[in-house]
Amino acid sequence: MKKDIALRLTPKEASSEEYYKAIVAKQMKVHPDKITAIRVRKRSIDARQREVIVQLHIEAYANAPAPKKEFVQFEYQNVANKPEVVVVGAGPGGLFAALRLIELGYKPLVLERGKEVSERKKDIALINRNNPVNPESNYAFGEGGAGTFSDGKLYTRSTKRGDFNKVLNVFHFHGAQEEILIEAHPHIGTDRLPGVIKKMRESIITAGGEVIFNATVTDIIIDDMSAKGVVLKDGTHITGEAVILATGHSARDIYNMLHSKAIELEAKTWAMGVRVEHPQELIDQIQYHTPDGRGEYLPAASYNFSCQAQERGVYSFCMCPGGFIVPAMTGENEMVVNGMSPAKRNSPFANSGMVVEIRPQDIPDEFRKHGVLAGLAYQKEVERLCYINGGNNLIAPAQRLTDFVNSRLSYDLPPTSYVPGTLSSPLHMVLPQAISSRLQEGFVEFGKWAKGFLDPEAIVLGTESRTSSPVRIPRHPLTLQHVQINGLFPCGEGAGYAGGIASSAIDGEKCADAVARMLE
Numbered sequence: 325m326k327k328d329i330a331l332r333l334t335p336k337e338a339s340s341e342e343y344y345k346a347i348v349a350k351q352m353k354v355h356p357d358k359i360t361a362i363r364v365r366k367r368s369i370d371a372r373q374r375e376v377i378v379q380l381h382i383e384a385y386a387n388a389p390a391p392k393k394e395f396v397q398f399e400y401q402n403v404a405n406k407p408e409v410v411v412v413g414a415g416p417g418g419l420f421a422a423l424r425l426i427e428l429g430y431k432p433l434v435l436e437r438g439k440e441v442s443e444r445k446k447d448i449a450l451i452n453r454n455n456p457v458n459p460e461s462n463y464a465f466g467e468g469g470a471g472t473f474s475d476g477k478l479y480t481r482s483t484k485r486g487d488f489n490k491v492l493n494v495f496h497f498h499g500a501q502e503e504i505l506i507e508a509h510p511h512i513g514t515d516r517l518p519g520v521i522k523k524m525r526e527s528i529i530t531a532g533g534e535v536i537f538n539a540t541v542t543d544i545i546i547d548d549m550s551a552k553g554v555v556l557k558d559g560t561h562i563t564g565e566a567v568i569l570a571t572g573h574s575a576r577d578i579y580n581m582l583h584s585k586a587i588e589l590e591a592k593t594w595a596m597g598v599r600v601e602h603p604q605e606l607i608d609q610i611q612y613h614t615p616d617g618r619g620e621y622l623p624a625a626s627y628n629f630s631c632q633a634q635e636r637g638v639y640s641f642c643m644c645p646g647g648f649i650v651p652a653m654t655g656e657n658e659m660v661v662n663g664m665s666p667a668k669r670n671s672p673f674a675n676s677g678m679v680v681e682i683r684p685q686d687i688p689d690e691f692r693k694h695g696v697l698a699g700l701a702y703q704k705e706v707e708r709l710c711y712i713n714g715g716n717n718l719i720a721p722a723q724r725l726t727d728f729v730n731s732r733l734s735y736d737l738p739p740t741s742y743v744p745g746t747l748s749s750p751l752h753m754v755l756p757q758a759i760s761s762r763l764q765e766g767f768v769e770f771g772k773w774a775k776g777f778l779d780p781e782a783i784v785l786g787t788e789s790r791t792s793s794p795v796r797i798p799r800h801p802l803t804l805q806h807v808q809i810n811g812l813f814p815c816g817e818g819a820g821y822a823g824g825i826a827s828s829a830i831d832g833e834k835c836a837d838a839v840a841r842m843l844e
């Protein structure tokens with residue numbers, strides 16, 4: 325006998341099958357000894373009320389052995405002699421495009437400017453020791469893209485559950501933990517992601533596809549308004565039936581190259597601000613409404629805030645419970661921060677981007693001479709100002725949150741997870757006033773909703789500037805080809821069609837499908 329059951333339990337009850345077996349048996353009208361298996365299908369935490377509840381959707385079996393646990397498997401056919409498609413970028417967009425191309429019977433040629441993930445780790449370690457950033461291998465560039473050294477949160481606003489489930493299953497098939505198929509807010513963790521990414525590469529290569537590292541694309545070969553291939557930095561020409569361009573939001577050289585060739589781009593809304601960090605214990609106390617924090621049975625708490633300030637959105641972005649703030653710049657004279665967490669989310673810190681929506685009309689006049697690239701110029705200038713205020717290295721300019729809100733310099737700074745170090749700086753003045761004044765209003769508002777959030781032990785670091793791209797590479801809504809160039813498929817976050825790992829992965833699959841439709 326099988327029964328689907330929804331349970332609402334205390335965190336302790338939900339922590340062990342023994343606690344809820346009796347409830348399940350009662351609902352199935354059998355003796356607990358007759359229960360042969362209980363499988364959790366979905367788990368979520370409801371912390372809206374004073375008492376935190378864990379909701380479990382389970383599948384219970386009684387009286388007869390339960391069927392074998394089955395997971396979705398993927399079989400990648402051999403495409404070694406099939407038509408070739410160029411995929412630029414080995415982030416989630418590019419990797420999922422490549423795997424989907426294989427499913428559809430095409431051979432992907434994945435070109436990645438950075439290094440394979442184990443080599444990339446060494447450059448990441450150097451960055452954390454405050455060495456100059458390698459412009460081809462850093463927190464944004466290299467195998468797996470910007471999401472490799474991250475929290476690996478897998479959320480999407482995609483309304484198509486099927487697409488999202490496929491992404492989860494592909495990650496699981498390549499070694500991600502089973503929990504991502506169960507948790508309402510799944511995440512993989514920075515300690516596990518490199519292994520998953522490596523296995524995805526192995527799937528591509530085993531199927532006859534190619535993944536080429538240290539292959540920076542500098543030009544697109546266009547003939548009669550159709551993309552025929554790309555040119556690498558060393559002059560090599562690589563041709564294919566189509567080009568999927570999945571270079572992410574930090575590939576400024578790609579936007580410049582497209583602009584210089586008069587290939588149409590569009591300015592778009594993005595967001596900039598700071599990264600805020602609190603002791604995780606404090607966030608647990610606030611979110612779980614108890615001085616005991618998360619106790620033994622709950623995960624590190626997260627939050628998600630948004631409000632309007634002076635007619636623009638102010639919101640938390642990419643919150644990393646139990647995580648670390650990381651230096652996410654890609655070049656010289658830039659100060660950029662972001663966040664990541666290990667699978668267990670067990671660092672004593674909770675960090676999150678806190679950003680202000682920036683619409684194209686908000687860009688100051690002095691940057692307008694850059695035309696459609698004005699947003700990039702503005703973003704770059706804010707990063708430069710933060711770089712100077714950190715002391716011209718990877719040390720981040722920082723301020724106590726309470727001092728930032730009250731426009732005061734901090735005399736000293738609280739501990740932080742940011743390894744290269746922090747330097748006290750008047751971020752309320754360093755950041756453009758349009759950003760800092762809205763952030764100040766936003767923080768005050770969030771402090772009203774979450775008592776204790778405006779804590780003197782909380783710190784803000786500048787700057788969180790790469791939330792998404794200020795530029796879109798426009799494509800036809802049905803063919804997904806660039807509005808002027810046939811066979812060029814702008815893809816993922818850098819093209820402006822995704823925001824996050826899961827949505828970039830979904831977009832990668834969509835672009836591969838569109839390539840197949842074009843080549844049919």
Ligand SMILES: Cc1cc2nc3c(=O)[nH]c(=O)nc-3n(C[C@H](O)[C@H](O)[C@H](O)COP(=O)(O)OP(=O)(O)OC[C@H]3O[C@@H](n4cnc5c(N)ncnc54)[C@H](O)[C@@H]3O)c2cc1C
Nearest residue numbers: 413415417437469470471474476477541572816817824825
């Ligand atoms: C530290 C950090 C933490 C994050 N945490 C999360 C999270 O927890 N959850 C989440 O959903 N999102 C997170 N993000 C955002 C997420 O990583 C991105 O949304 C996602 O990776 C975008 O996927 P993409 O494939 O479009 O681009 P990217 O991942 O940026 O990949 C683009 C790839 O293209 C390569 N490339 C660029 N230019 C060239 C060129 N000229 N030639 C060849 N190759 C090129 C780059 O090296 C890169 O590997 C995080 C980002 C960072 C930086």
